[in-house]
Amino acid sequence: MKKSLSFHLLVFVSLIFTINSAYGATVFYAGEQFTPNGIEWCEENKPLYDILGDQFFEHHNHSIESRICANLIDDALWSYTGQDRTEKLIERSYYFSQLEISESKDEAMKGVLDTTPAEVPDRQEEEIIEEEFIEEKEVTAPIQENTEEGGGCLIATATFGSEMSAQVQMLREIRDSSILKTQTGALFMSGFNQIYYLFSPTIADWERQSPIFKEIVKITITPLLSSLTLLEHTNINSEETMLGFGIGLILLNLGFYFGIPVFALFAIKRNFHSS
DSSP, X not given: OXXXXXXXXXXXXXXXXXXXXXXXXXSSEETTEEXXXXXXXXXXHHHHHHHHTTHHHHHTTTOHHHHHHHXXXXXXXXXXXXXXXXXHHHHHHHHHHHHHHHHHHHHHHHTOOOOSOOOOTTHHHHHHHHHHHHHHHHTTOXXXXXXXXXXXSHHHHHHHSOTTSHHHHHHHHHHHXXXXXXXXXXXXXXXXXXXXXXXXXXXXXXXXXXXXXXXXXXXXHHHHHHHHGGGGGSOOOSHHHHHHHHHHHHHHHHIIIIIHHHHHHHHHHHHHHHO
């Protein structure tokens, strides 16, 4: 009997440890709530969530970020447009995070595996309360411009000094008007964001600390920005068109960033040996 009790206690402690360690801090999620980057990540993944539905969670390996994001999108507060929108969504994400952690502990005790978002109690009653709050705030609050330092196109914003710069606005316009209009583009942006946010906050910080590094980054990304302007003059009206232009742009940039330097090195080496 003692052995059985000790065994079950050990299993319980292991499950709780697993739950807590599984929700470690990331660039999107820290302190059991979203970071500003997490809110931006959720905004950029909303089109993908709208397209994939429940498959959205499988696409993101059923991460806690994807489940919190889904509950945020379905929450009445998502449509709030006040200047403090990001802060309020971060606060709300903490509530959904606690629901996820609590539900995971209960499911671990019962031996249940449920990878869908935690059920929100009294969702209808909460939406009524939130809508009243939103209507009251929108009377006095202007529409929020996305000026969070941690969100958006981090590297381009740090490079060109402002989220309102022409280059950053161009990137947003291409993303929203071209890439996210198709499922292929939305899937690409989702995968790209997973990688981009791993290093972009660090690069942006280095740029703010070093003007020289900032200029190096500006020179480096200028060809990429130039190639993306092709999408401004292209009518992306099908998955095939998006896929074709996407592959073409990738090959174009691979040729510029890798093909030309390799060719130049071979040319220098050949000239050196012939002289």
